[in-house]
Amino acid sequence: MPMIRMRGVYKTYANGVHALKNVSVDIEPGEFVYVVGPSGAGKTTFIKLMYSEERPSKGEVHVNSINLSDLKNRDKPKLRRSLGVVFQDFKLLPRLTAFENVAFAMEVTEKPKREIKKRVMEVLDLVRLKQKARSYPHELSGGEQQRISIARALVNKPGLVIADEPTGNLDPDTSWGIMELFETINHLGTTIVMATHNKDIVNNMKKRVIAMEHGEIVRDQLRGEYGYED
């Protein structure tokens, strides 16, 4: 079973918008996949299905061998602990320090305190922000906040990290830093699925590219290119 498998997936929102139409895809462990396409093409819905923020209206979604089509609410935490999610707006808890934000994702698994502390310092080191452990999100730059949120996504050693426009709020230089970080994480063996509008990055990285338009996959290339004008 691949890491992510979708078969004939449709998603229609309550307001009648058909966000996804007959989407089928397999993503294997260790892959680095960009999801590209114009705004409103269904990229975010595609991503949201993977961590069960949305449920498919029709079709099958399997992530980490968990069937998400009939996933019960009380089973969602288990799924979300098995993967890491990185958002465009970082989604850090504003009243917690960088350390506490990263630790939170591990506390929910009820691991011992000492183990949490050790692992949090490890991932903070990986994103090179050990020295900012005690800072609050509002004291950090956008790039630093995104690094913290990546550290949070990695803290439970997931096999899969999903990112929805992680560089959307960042300037080009900072974006490159974040992309290099994802590259490193991928080299360490983690599967990465990333929705992005960043043409330069996609064209330079030469990874698998899935292009979406009007809720459908229109192109799926290994070593692909962005393929759209900005």
Add this chain to the structure above:
Amino acid sequence: MFVISSEGNTAMKIKTLGRHVREGIKNIGRNGWMTLAAIVSVMVTLLVLGVFLLLALNVNHIADNIEQDVEIRATVELEANESDIETLRNQLAAVSGIAQIEFVPSEQGVEEFLASLGEDARYFEELKEDHEFLPDMFVIQTKNPQDTPDIAQQIEQLDSVGKVNYGGETTETLFSVTNTVRNIGIIFIIGLAFTAMLLIANTIKVTINARKTEIEIMKLVGASNSFVRWPFFIEGLVLGVVGALIPALILIFGYDQLLRSVSETIRLPFFQLLPMYPLAFQISFVLIGIGAFIGIWGSIISIHRFLRV
């Protein structure tokens, strides 16, 4: 009603509970002004509720005292002899709902009357010989003062009973007044308690609404509902109890002062306020109970709809 279950995993570890308690208390500090607003709103409403509770309890107590003074006076017919009186006493004892029967012979009654006149008693010395002025009588107290008119009617039917007097319409008016006062008190307290609950729950709701995004983030990084809920539960509890402690203290000290000044200035036999103990404990218990309940209820209800992520 509000089940704090540990979903999706086995029973919660004690260490995790410790984490929730710490987190809940930390949150109170982290939320600063919001917490202050919630505590103040609990404080103010519970203080008002407490004041009215004290008032209502005391009005009730005074009404009880006034009612306790109502008694039935049944005179014995002049021609009755001692055995008739004894029979009557036995018959009275058989009437249900009577708390106390006291026989007051004519001589004693007159003496008590004369004593109440003080200096002027000397003009009425001859009454001592006049059994018709104040015949022998039974003074009867009922268990429940409100039953007085009914029992008086029953007594009237007995042999050897002359006149029966219990204050008649005056007493009935008194009862209707005390009943009205009690009912108004109860309605007021219930209304006020309800308002307090709504007001406090609303404040807590506002403070939690401000944290909607936080709750969503927690859910997105894999927190179970109970993991999110517990610290809020603790926070609500602490908030409600702290908010109730202050008005409880104010009421106890204030009531103590009131008791002192009333006992020095007002000396009416029926105007007796409830003593400090156990009232102080009861009021504190009620306020802290309401505070804790509302605190928990408010926070659990408010986060409920944000948990569906």
